[in-house]
Every structure is written in structure tokens, then in C-alpha cells.
Amino acid sequence: MSDPDPLVARLRAAGCVFAEEEAALLLEAADDQDALERMVRDRVAGRPLEHLLGWAELDGRRVAVADGVFVPRQRTLLLVDLAAGRAPRGGTVVDLCCGTGALLVAVLARRPDLDGHAADLDPAAVACARTNLAGPGPGRVHEGDLYDALPPALRGRVDVLVVNAPYVPTAEIARMPPEARDHEHRLALDGGRDGLDVHRRVAAGAPAWLAPAGVLLVEVAPAQVATATGLLVAAGLVPQTVTDDERGVTALVATMPAAGAHR
Known part of the structure; x- marks a missing residue:
């Protein structure tokens, strides 16, 4: 059965295991529809979610992450x-x-x-x-x-x-x-x-x-x-x-x- 949410479907098709969670975070981070589209395009192309959001979560806390910087595992x-x-x-x-x-x-x-x-x-x-x-x-x-x-x-x-x-x-x-x-x-x-x-x-x-x-x-x-x-x-x-x-x-x-x- 196809996913009713096209954003989730795009992320899942790109191999994002937690597509629903990622979609919610991208929606929260985007200022407008154009920004959301750019972020989704970058994510589908393989850019780390954390680099797109500008933060990563570790031990229940968000820490700033910039492009190129190692994302904490x-x-x-x-x-x-x-x-x-x-x-x-x-x-x-x-x-x-x-x-x-x-x-x-x-x-x-x-x-x-x-x-x-x-x-x-x-x-x-x-x-x-x-x-x-x-x-x-x-x-x-x-x-x-x-x-x-x-x-x-x-x-x-x-x-x-x-x-x-x-x-x-x-x-x-x-x-x-x-x-x-x-x-x-x-x-x-x-x-x-x-x-x-x-x-x-x-x-x-x-x-x-x-x-x-x-x-x-x-x-x-x-x-x-x-x-x-x-x-x-x-x-x-x-x-x-x-x-x-x-x-x-x-x-x-x-x-x-x-x-x-x-x-």
C-alpha cells in the first residue's frame, strides 16, 4: 500500500528508515514551502539530516552541527x-x-x-x-x-x-x-x-x-x-x-x- 503522505513517501523511497520522524523534523525546521523542498531534495540526495537541521540529538540534548562536521553517533x-x-x-x-x-x-x-x-x-x-x-x-x-x-x-x-x-x-x-x-x-x-x-x-x-x-x-x-x-x-x-x-x-x-x- 502506498504511503498517503507524499513527503514521507519520498523520504522512504530514498532509504530513510525513520521517514515519518524525519518528515516531521523537516517540516518543523522549514520556514516555508520552498525551504522545505530544498531540504527534502538535499536529504533525498544523501545529505545528513543533522546537517540540514543544524543540530543533532545526543543523550536527550540538541547540539549544534555544521556542514562537514562529524555527526555524533x-x-x-x-x-x-x-x-x-x-x-x-x-x-x-x-x-x-x-x-x-x-x-x-x-x-x-x-x-x-x-x-x-x-x-x-x-x-x-x-x-x-x-x-x-x-x-x-x-x-x-x-x-x-x-x-x-x-x-x-x-x-x-x-x-x-x-x-x-x-x-x-x-x-x-x-x-x-x-x-x-x-x-x-x-x-x-x-x-x-x-x-x-x-x-x-x-x-x-x-x-x-x-x-x-x-x-x-x-x-x-x-x-x-x-x-x-x-x-x-x-x-x-x-x-x-x-x-x-x-x-x-x-x-x-x-x-x-x-x-x-x-x-
């Missing part, structure tokens, strides 16, 4: 769960490779006692993160290459380091859904030959920034667990694997030995 809520659960009272959490800053937004919403900082190399992502993390106090969003972006005062003081770094192997980029492959900056997707180029740098630099007993949280593909675990062990961290089957995601939790502990 629902599976990465595992990192939010881990960060919010492991950070000590009044501790410091850093969201490295932050993209929109959505992970830090979610963590601080759950744990307003924490001191949060975010950093990214992509200027467009940094602009989004600054919008999403605007508020009183000193700037918490920093632009630069991994740890080079962070204020020196954070060295050795980070209790939780959250890193959703790109981990798609270069050869696999072409097999990604067009929404990501064609519309998100490659910088946020391409992890190099085995997908772990950025993870190598993150692991090597983490001990200088983590507080004693601090933890590094990273998302990886299941096939990367063994190699990534080896990187963390080589850096002097103590890793464990956490798998969330419901969300279809795997994370590594790597702990910095406490001060004075035998390594």
Missing part, C-alpha cells in the same frame, strides 16, 4: 556512561577529538561538578563545540592537534580523557554510508592504514596528561582491540575492554597507575 553514549561513572567528584574531564563537543556536553549535564575541556583540530568542529559548550568561566574549547591544543596547566591533572578518534581504516572509507563518506570531513573519519594512527599518538601522550589513577576512554572496532590494547600497555597504561552489545560498540578503558604503584 548514539553508540558513543557508552563513552559518556563510562566518563560520568568514573570521574571523581570535582575532577577534570577532557574530550579530545571532540567534534561538536556533544560527549562533553552530555557528561557535564550528568556531572555538573566536573571541570570539562574539549579540543579538536577541525576549525568547523571547534566553532560548533564553542557554541555547544558556551557558558561562564574560562574557555573550555581549544583548537589544535591533540594534546598540543590543551592548556599546559592540565598536564598530569586529567582524571578522565575521552577520545572518540577516527578509527576507520583508509581503505574502508569508500565502503562507508554516503552520509558520512561524502558529507563529513575526512579528518574525522580516516584512521590510517589500520584505523589506529590517531590512537597511537593518543596512547603515547596520555601518561603525561593523566592524573594518577586517571583513565583514558577510547572507542575502537572489535577487530582493533588486540592492537589497540598493545598500544596502551606499551604506554604504561592498564587497559580493559568494555563491550555494549545493545549499542553495538566497543571501548577500551585504560587506567594510569596510581602514584608510587609498580609499573
Whole structure:
């Protein structure tokens, strides 16, 4: 039976699984019929819904998203769960490779006692993160290459380091859904030959920034667990694997030995 709503029918024919929900959001966002038609045309052509709307939802909150910027994935809520659960009272959490800053937004919403900082190399992502993390106090969003972006005062003081770094192997980029492959900056997707180029740098630099007993949280593909675990062990961290089957995601939790502990 054909869909009685032509907008829903167009979206469904284009492969939009949640066509009814998307139609309602596009109708809400469009200023007039012409704007709606442009948005629907772009959506049917494969542009991410979040880029059209200008926001993405994570953990019940809307965060600003701009064209080209990595759209936060629902599976990465595992990192939010881990960060919010492991950070000590009044501790410091850093969201490295932050993209929109959505992970830090979610963590601080759950744990307003924490001191949060975010950093990214992509200027467009940094602009989004600054919008999403605007508020009183000193700037918490920093632009630069991994740890080079962070204020020196954070060295050795980070209790939780959250890193959703790109981990798609270069050869696999072409097999990604067009929404990501064609519309998100490659910088946020391409992890190099085995997908772990950025993870190598993150692991090597983490001990200088983590507080004693601090933890590094990273998302990886299941096939990367063994190699990534080896990187963390080589850096002097103590890793464990956490798998969330419901969300279809795997994370590594790597702990910095406490001060004075035998390594």
C-alpha cells in the first residue's frame, strides 16, 4: 500500500528508515514551502539530516552541527556512561577529538561538578563545540592537534580523557554510508592504514596528561582491540575492554597507575 503522505513517501523511497520522524523534523525546521523542498531534495540526495537541521540529538540534548562536521553517533553514549561513572567528584574531564563537543556536553549535564575541556583540530568542529559548550568561566574549547591544543596547566591533572578518534581504516572509507563518506570531513573519519594512527599518538601522550589513577576512554572496532590494547600497555597504561552489545560498540578503558604503584 502506498504511503498517503507524499513527503514521507519520498523520504522512504530514498532509504530513510525513520521517514515519518524525519518528515516531521523537516517540516518543523522549514520556514516555508520552498525551504522545505530544498531540504527534502538535499536529504533525498544523501545529505545528513543533522546537517540540514543544524543540530543533532545526543543523550536527550540538541547540539549544534555544521556542514562537514562529524555527526555524533548514539553508540558513543557508552563513552559518556563510562566518563560520568568514573570521574571523581570535582575532577577534570577532557574530550579530545571532540567534534561538536556533544560527549562533553552530555557528561557535564550528568556531572555538573566536573571541570570539562574539549579540543579538536577541525576549525568547523571547534566553532560548533564553542557554541555547544558556551557558558561562564574560562574557555573550555581549544583548537589544535591533540594534546598540543590543551592548556599546559592540565598536564598530569586529567582524571578522565575521552577520545572518540577516527578509527576507520583508509581503505574502508569508500565502503562507508554516503552520509558520512561524502558529507563529513575526512579528518574525522580516516584512521590510517589500520584505523589506529590517531590512537597511537593518543596512547603515547596520555601518561603525561593523566592524573594518577586517571583513565583514558577510547572507542575502537572489535577487530582493533588486540592492537589497540598493545598500544596502551606499551604506554604504561592498564587497559580493559568494555563491550555494549545493545549499542553495538566497543571501548577500551585504560587506567594510569596510581602514584608510587609498580609499573
